[in-house]
Amino acid sequence: xxxxxxSSRYLVKRTGEKVxxxxxxxxxxxxxxxxxxxxxxxxRLIYFSYDVKMKExxxxxxxxxxxxxxxxxxxxxxxxxxxxxxxxxxxxxxLFPSSYNSPLxxxxxxxxxxx
Amino acid sequence: xxxxxQSPEALRLQEGESSSLNCSYTxxxxxxxxxxxxxxxxxxEFLFTLYSAGEEKEKERLKATLTKKExxxxxTAPKPEDSATYLCAVCxxxxxxxxxxxxxxxMVKP
Numbered sequence: 001x002x003x004x005x006x007s008s009r010y011l012v013k014r015t016g017e018k019v020x021x022x023x024x025x026x027x028x029x030x031x032x033x034x035x036x037x038x039x040x041x042x043x044r045l046i047y048f049s050y051d052v053k054m055k056e057x058x059x060x061x062x063x064x065x066x067x068x069x070x071x072x073x074x075x076x077x078x079x080x081x082x083x084x085x086x087x088x089x090x091x092x093x094x095l096f097p098s099s100y101n102s103p104l105x106x107x108x109x110x111x112x113x114x115x
Numbered sequence: 116x117x118x119x120x121q122s123p124e125a126l127r128l129q130e131g132e133s134s135s136l137n138c139s140y141t142x143x144x145x146x147x148x149x150x151x152x153x154x155x156x157x158x159x160e161f162l163f164t165l166y167s168a169g170e171e172k173e174k175e176r177l178k179a180t181l182t183k184k185e186x187x188x189x190x191t192a193p194k195p196e197d198s199a200t201y202l203c204a205v206c207x208x209x210x211x212x213x214x215x216x217x218x219x220x221x222m223v224k225p
Contacts, residue, residue: 043215106158
């Protein structure tokens with residue numbers, strides 16, 4: 001069974017802090033994704049990566065960056081946290097490069113509050 | 116721009132009361148439509164993929180159907196354990212990204 005593990009369930013950070021959200025998957029998946037989930041807006045893609053050291057912008061990359069140094073680990077970085085980045089962050093992975101034939105496996109999320 | 120709209124936003128059912136959830140979409144070439152279930156405090160869990168109009172998939176009390184403009188998730192004789200948020204997503208011709216709807220929160224009372 002695929003396991004996607006996010007390092008923190010809850011985080012509280014101050015405005016302007018640099019924030020790291022970590023995600024690890026244990027199934028040698030090619031693709032990894034970062035989404036944020038907000039009430040009424042659904043899941044929105046921030047960044048994804050289809051290989052080590054590769055990254056692609058999603059729909060809402062502004063204010064975020066990512067790092068993928070190893071295949072199993074994908075990090076989301078908030079360079080200078082702002083209150084509008086308070087949200088639930090979900091990491092996901094999938095086996096094949098094309099999402100249409102490979103379902104996403106999600107972690108349980110990190111609820112980030114920026115004060 | 117791909118768009119996915121789910122309705123209703125919330126649905127309350129009595130145990131055993133069958134109903135349907137709707138997912139309307141516009142997409143530049145549909146490669147696949149996905150249904151996920153999300154329990155409180157957890158990440159979404161994959162249920163179905165539908166690829167072409169007319170296709171149907173079933174799992175226990177759930178059946179997903181697909182037309183050229185929308186998908187339905189039919190729930191037959193639901194039980195309280197079916198309570199969750201159900202998410203719909205589409206993948207377009209580029210094949211690398213999903214666009215999600217806002218979800219339907221289903222509550223089934225015993």
